[in-house]
Amino acid sequence: MTRRSQALFHHRIDAGEITGLRYSITLRSVSSLNRNATCIIGDSNTGGLKFGSDPAKSFGKWLPGKRFFAPTVDSIDPYVSCGYRNCVILCGVNDLKQTDVKSQNDIDIIYNHLVSKIAQIQSINPGVHVYVCPTIPSKRADLNRKLIYFNSLIRCRLLPSNFGVSYVDGFDEF
Numbered sequence: 001m002t003r004r005s006q007a008l009f010h011h012r013i014d015a016g017e018i019t020g021l022r023y024s025i026t027l028r029s030v031s032s033l034n035r036n037a038t039c040i041i042g043d044s045n046t047g048g049l050k051f052g053s054d055p056a057k058s059f060g061k062w063l064p065g066k067r068f069f070a071p072t073v074d075s076i077d078p079y080v081s082c083g084y085r086n087c088v089i090l091c092g093v094n095d096l097k098q099t100d101v102k103s104q105n106d107i108d109i110i111y112n113h114l115v116s117k118i119a120q121i122q123s124i125n126p127g128v129h130v131y132v133c134p135t136i137p138s139k140r141a142d143l144n145r146k147l148i149y150f151n152s153l154i155r156c157r158l159l160p161s162n163f164g165v166s167y168v169d170g171f172d173e174f
Contacts, residue, residue: 037083038065041076042090045136073113078120081128087121088168089114090133096146107146111153115162122164131168132158 038059040046046067053061065084070076071094081087095101095110118130134151137144159167 036063036065036085038063038086038088039081039084040065040067040088040090041070041080042067042088042133043069043071043092043094045093046090073110073117076117076121078117078124081121081125084125084128086131087125087128088131088133089118090136092150093135093138093143093147096135096150097143101146104149107150108153111150111157114154115158118158118162118165122162128164130165132165133168 038051040049046069049059049067050057051059051063051065051067055061059065065086066080068077068080070091073091073095076089076091092110092114095113096107101107101110114132118132121128121130132154134154135147137147155167158165
């Protein structure tokens with residue numbers, strides 16, 4: 001079994017399945033570096049973030065992980081967080097850019113989708129800590145108003161109600 005699959009499946013033998021004596025040995029070696037295993041789920045703004053051992057071109061060996069592309073909140077796959085201790089989410093700007101997003105109620109719907117995805121991640125991987133990054137400002141004033149409201153929902157509603165989530169202003173704080 002892989003580290004990722006062990007988060008989902010439990011090894012068991014049903015009663016009556018084996019009639020004789022059976023031994024099962026599982027050997028697993030996990031690097032101590034995996035204590036910081038991190039998945040980054042985000043849109044194109046996360047494209048420059050790299051994992052690897054070279055500290056000049058990546059986060060370095062002390063932060064192993066993988067980046068998963070999710071251009072919109074609905075495209076976040078909660079199962080990619082399996083096997084990771086940290087999950088960083090930077091997503092939402094593409095949802096807010098849509099022409100049908102006009103009112104605060106529309107933004108509330110996107111926020112509720114994000115909260116639902118975070119809850120799914122936490123139920124699938126109970127040991128994960130979720131870090132949410134704010135949506136990145138734009139050159140468009142109308143979009144910035146939406147982004148400011150969306151980010152305020154995360155800070156004012158999500159953080160006080162979910163202790164497994166932290167707000168991170170940028171990757172230098174992570």
